[in-house]
Amino acid sequence: LVACPVAVKAADPLPSWKDNGTKDAIMEFVAKVTREGGKDYLPPEQRIATFDNDGTLWAEKPIYFQLVYAVDKVREMAPEHPEWKDQEPFASILKGDPQKALEGGKPALMKLMAATHTGMTGEEFRSSVSEWLETARHPKTKKRYTEMVYQPMLELLRHLRANGFKTYIVSGGGIDFLRAFSEETYGIPPEQVVGSTLKAGYELRDGTPVLVKQAEVALIDDKEGKPVGIYQYIGRRPVFAAGNSDGDLQMLEYTTAGAGPSFGLLLHHTDSGREWAYDRHSAVGRLDKALKQAPEKGWTVVDMQDDWRVVFPFEK
Amino acid sequence: LVACPVAVKAADPLPSWKDNGTKDAIMEFVAKVTREGGKDYLPPEQRIATFDNDGTLWAEKPIYFQLVYAVDKVREMAPEHPEWKDQEPFASILKGDPQKALEGGKPALMKLMAATHTGMTGEEFRSSVSEWLETARHPKTKKRYTEMVYQPMLELLRHLRANGFKTYIVSGGGIDFLRAFSEETYGIPPEQVVGSTLKAGYELRDGTPVLVKQAEVALIDDKEGKPVGIYQYIGRRPVFAAGNSDGDLQMLEYTTAGAGPSFGLLLHHTDSGREWAYDRHSAVGRLDKALKQAPEKGWTVVDMQDDWRVVFPFEK
Numbered sequence: 001l002v003a004c005p006v007a008v009k010a011a012d013p014l015p016s017w018k019d020n021g022t023k024d025a026i027m028e029f030v031a032k033v034t035r036e037g038g039k040d041y042l043p044p045e046q047r048i049a050t051f052d053n054d055g056t057l058w059a060e061k062p063i064y065f066q067l068v069y070a071v072d073k074v075r076e077m078a079p080e081h082p083e084w085k086d087q088e089p090f091a092s093i094l095k096g097d098p099q100k101a102l103e104g105g106k107p108a109l110m111k112l113m114a115a116t117h118t119g120m121t122g123e124e125f126r127s128s129v130s131e132w133l134e135t136a137r138h139p140k141t142k143k144r145y146t147e148m149v150y151q152p153m154l155e156l157l158r159h160l161r162a163n164g165f166k167t168y169i170v171s172g173g174g175i176d177f178l179r180a181f182s183e184e185t186y187g188i189p190p191e192q193v194v195g196s197t198l199k200a201g202y203e204l205r206d207g208t209p210v211l212v213k214q215a216e217v218a219l220i221d222d223k224e225g226k227p228v229g230i231y232q233y234i235g236r237r238p239v240f241a242a243g244n245s246d247g248d249l250q251m252l253e254y255t256t257a258g259a260g261p262s263f264g265l266l267l268h269h270t271d272s273g274r275e276w277a278y279d280r281h282s283a284v285g286r287l288d289k290a291l292k293q294a295p296e297k298g299w300t301v302v303d304m305q306d307d308w309r310v311v312f313p314f315e316k
Numbered sequence: 317l318v319a320c321p322v323a324v325k326a327a328d329p330l331p332s333w334k335d336n337g338t339k340d341a342i343m344e345f346v347a348k349v350t351r352e353g354g355k356d357y358l359p360p361e362q363r364i365a366t367f368d369n370d371g372t373l374w375a376e377k378p379i380y381f382q383l384v385y386a387v388d389k390v391r392e393m394a395p396e397h398p399e400w401k402d403q404e405p406f407a408s409i410l411k412g413d414p415q416k417a418l419e420g421g422k423p424a425l426m427k428l429m430a431a432t433h434t435g436m437t438g439e440e441f442r443s444s445v446s447e448w449l450e451t452a453r454h455p456k457t458k459k460r461y462t463e464m465v466y467q468p469m470l471e472l473l474r475h476l477r478a479n480g481f482k483t484y485i486v487s488g489g490g491i492d493f494l495r496a497f498s499e500e501t502y503g504i505p506p507e508q509v510v511g512s513t514l515k516a517g518y519e520l521r522d523g524t525p526v527l528v529k530q531a532e533v534a535l536i537d538d539k540e541g542k543p544v545g546i547y548q549y550i551g552r553r554p555v556f557a558a559g560n561s562d563g564d565l566q567m568l569e570y571t572t573a574g575a576g577p578s579f580g581l582l583l584h585h586t587d588s589g590r591e592w593a594y595d596r597h598s599a600v601g602r603l604d605k606a607l608k609q610a611p612e613k614g615w616t617v618v619d620m621q622d623d624w625r626v627v628f629p630f631e632k
């Protein structure tokens with residue numbers, strides 16, 4: 001047996017996960033719900049798995065990557081908007097202090113989103129995000145943002161799909177932003193992406209039908225908004241949910257309150273060497289209440305440092 | 317060849333469609349977009365087909381079936397609401413005149429929807445619809461409403477799916493109402509149903525997480541709302557769209573304005589014998605502008621009387 005480690009490795013669907021209790025719990029859940037005739041068997045149509053994105057599928061430090069996109073867009077658009085020099089949150093962004101820009105809270109964020117995420121057609125917006133993802137680099141690793149994804153989570157997505165699960169993103173991030181890269185990066189098609197949603201308007205521009213992004217919120221897909229988004233977009237309770245912050249508490253709660261077998265996964269960022277270490281005092285991705293509730297709710301807490309052999313694909 | 321008609325029949329995926337130009341157009345479209353290496357080939361992920369429901373997948377006369385549900389609910393709930401005797405639209409419904417009740421237009425309709433479609437959890441609502449569908453009967457045919465579906469359209473849905481299409485409902489009807497029967501009746505799972513949507517709230521009832529239907533509109537999935545719903549829920553332009561009224565004009569317009577091959581289908585109700593005959597003067601399912609635009613837009617108009625061997629499954 002020890003003479004053929006390659007063959008053994010090839011058969012392991014989660015090679016970047018260390019062989020410990022966390023991996024065992026995941027493997028056992030997938031095995032039991034797909035065992036035909038078993039008491040925990042779930043027919044394929046019920047195998048719905050939902051994943052948070054920021055901090056669960058890709059990194060979120062030092063700030064949410066979608067915010068970096070918005071900030072870069074403001075800089076790019078600034079020449080056409082001389083008035084931004086005296087208007088927050090734009091003024092601080094243009095002075096190189098995005099942190100201060102965001103001190104304005106939700107109103108500041110909405111102004112930033114309205115300026116950079118609305119007015120154009122859906123296709124124009126997605127092209128703009130795709131182009132940005134080609135050229136932008138993460139300040140710490142100098143990697144593309146789509147390379148800042150977690151290798152163990154890519155393997156988990158693949159393992160679930162190989163076992164008949166439909167994998168979804170359910171993110172507080174913008175649905176159109178996510179749809180620009182979810183298929184290529186995660187193998188998750190646009191119709192399986194749920195995210196915060198701005199209203200859209202249908203119009204004819206030069207006789208061509210287009211959808212135009214509007215500055216009005218249809219759904220904030222965070223906290224209570226996650227089960228609402230799942231209910232609205234998917235219409236079926238998931239049996240597997242993964243998140244990393246208190247924004248995912250209600251999604252995990254809803255998922256694991258179902259009558260049949262279910263799995264709640266909380267990714268705990270404990271790895272200051274390979275990634276970041278943060279939880280209840282972090283402004284981005286705060287994990288406090290959900291971590292406290294995990295034991296009684298039976299959620300599996302993934303300890304990034306202890307449970308993952310590899311964090312990012314580029315480490316391999 | 318004439319000696320084995322059974323074998324020939326078995327090979328025909330659309331046996332309830334007459335062998336004429338309409339059927340040829342459908343068959344040829346599916347063949348060309350699935351022919352690998354052909355100039356019109358579409359990879360499977362682009363094979364999105366959207367179907368209107370009322371008047372396209374099931375009948376809609378004398379009134380929308382969902383309205384019959386609402387009217388029946390009002391009658392059932394009336395003992396707990398003595399005040400309805402003096403309040404429209406309830407008073408007219410209770411006097412047996414639902415037509416008059418609906419003369420109040422959108423405000424009357426919203427009152428009716430709020431009373432019968434909100435306040436309960438999503439699961440309670442779906443159970444209520446399922447129970448109603450078991451017992452209610454169509455006033456003309458005395459059949460269940462889920463038997464009032466069009467056999468040729470069921471075959472078309474199956475033929476598209478057999479060729480790698482993802483089939484969706486995109487209906488002006490309520491998304492939760494549709495999801496109560498779409499999987500069993502059409503083979504369309506809840507996550508592939510787009511419909512008019514009321515907002516929902518997430519709460520804990522006796523410690524159990526539930527979604528509660530609210531009396532606030534999130535999406536009216538009709539006319540311009542159809543491409544908006546497609547954009548929001550699916551995030552990808554369909555290549556096949558089927559409808560039967562002016563409410564589907566924008567969905568067909570959006571679908572067939574794509575760069576690649578596409579198919580627009582308009583079902584024209586011309587069969588007063590087996591079903592109903594109506595178009596531009598009908599209050600329910602009015603078809604006027606879309607029918608006029610069909611030739612220039614290249615949409616295929618299905619003539620129910622001329623193109624269908626069978627209308628309902630129970631005729632067979």
Ligand SMILES: [Ca+2]
Binds near residue numbers: 053244247
């Ligand atoms: Ca997160």
Ligand SMILES: [Ca+2]
Binds near residue numbers: 368369371559560
């Ligand atoms: Ca219709």
